Amino acid sequence: MGTWFEKLQSIGMSLxxxxxxxxAAALLMRLGAPDVLDIxxxxxxxxxxxxxxxxxxSIGIATGLAKDSNGAAGLAGAIAYLVLTSGLKAIDPALDMSVxxxxxSGIEAGLLYNRFHSIRLPEFLGFFGGRRFVPI
Incomplete structure (x- = not known):
């Protein structure tokens, strides 16, 4: 376990x-504007x-925080975000946490990936073990 500064630094790097x-997105929006290229x-x-x-x-932070930068962490981040926003809408449709x-969600998914990416399940559930377990 690192210090709090090292943990914050890893989150900052994943951002x-x-x-x-x-x-790139801002350039596309500007170049396509009616007063520039009008596309x-x-x-x-x-x-x-x-x-x-x-x-x-959510996807970028989860992938950045994963020890091996695996895509399963990014998928877990996306799923965590979708579940969180749907849950908030069920509580109150006006709730919107935005970014x-x-x-x-990305921080949670990245940390959970690092903890559970090597989990072993019983043989009959073996397909869902390891990296596949985290998004589930």
Whole structure:
């Protein structure tokens, strides 16, 4: 176990992955704008990144925090985000945590992946063990 500073540093480093996508999305939105190239497809392509920013943060942070940067951690982050947002809507449809939900889901999924990615299940459940266990 590292110090709190090392833990925060690993979270900060995992934030760089989803943040790296933002400049490209902003450029697409600007270049497709009516006063520049006026190509709605390009504007929508950049806007789709911003529309799904919380999900992108969840996947990026989970993958960045995983010891081996495995995609199963990213899938677990996406599932955690979807479950969290659906649960919040069931409690109160007005609740919207936005990107914070993605960040929290990604941190949770990354930490759970590191803890359970090598779990062994009984033989009849063996298919669901290891990395496959974490998204479940």
């Amino acid at each position: 760089m992955l989803p943040i790296a996508v933002l400049p 709605p497809f390009i504007t929508k392509a950049g806007g789709s990144i911003f529309d799904n920013l919380a999900l992108i943060f 914070l939900a993605g960040i929290l």
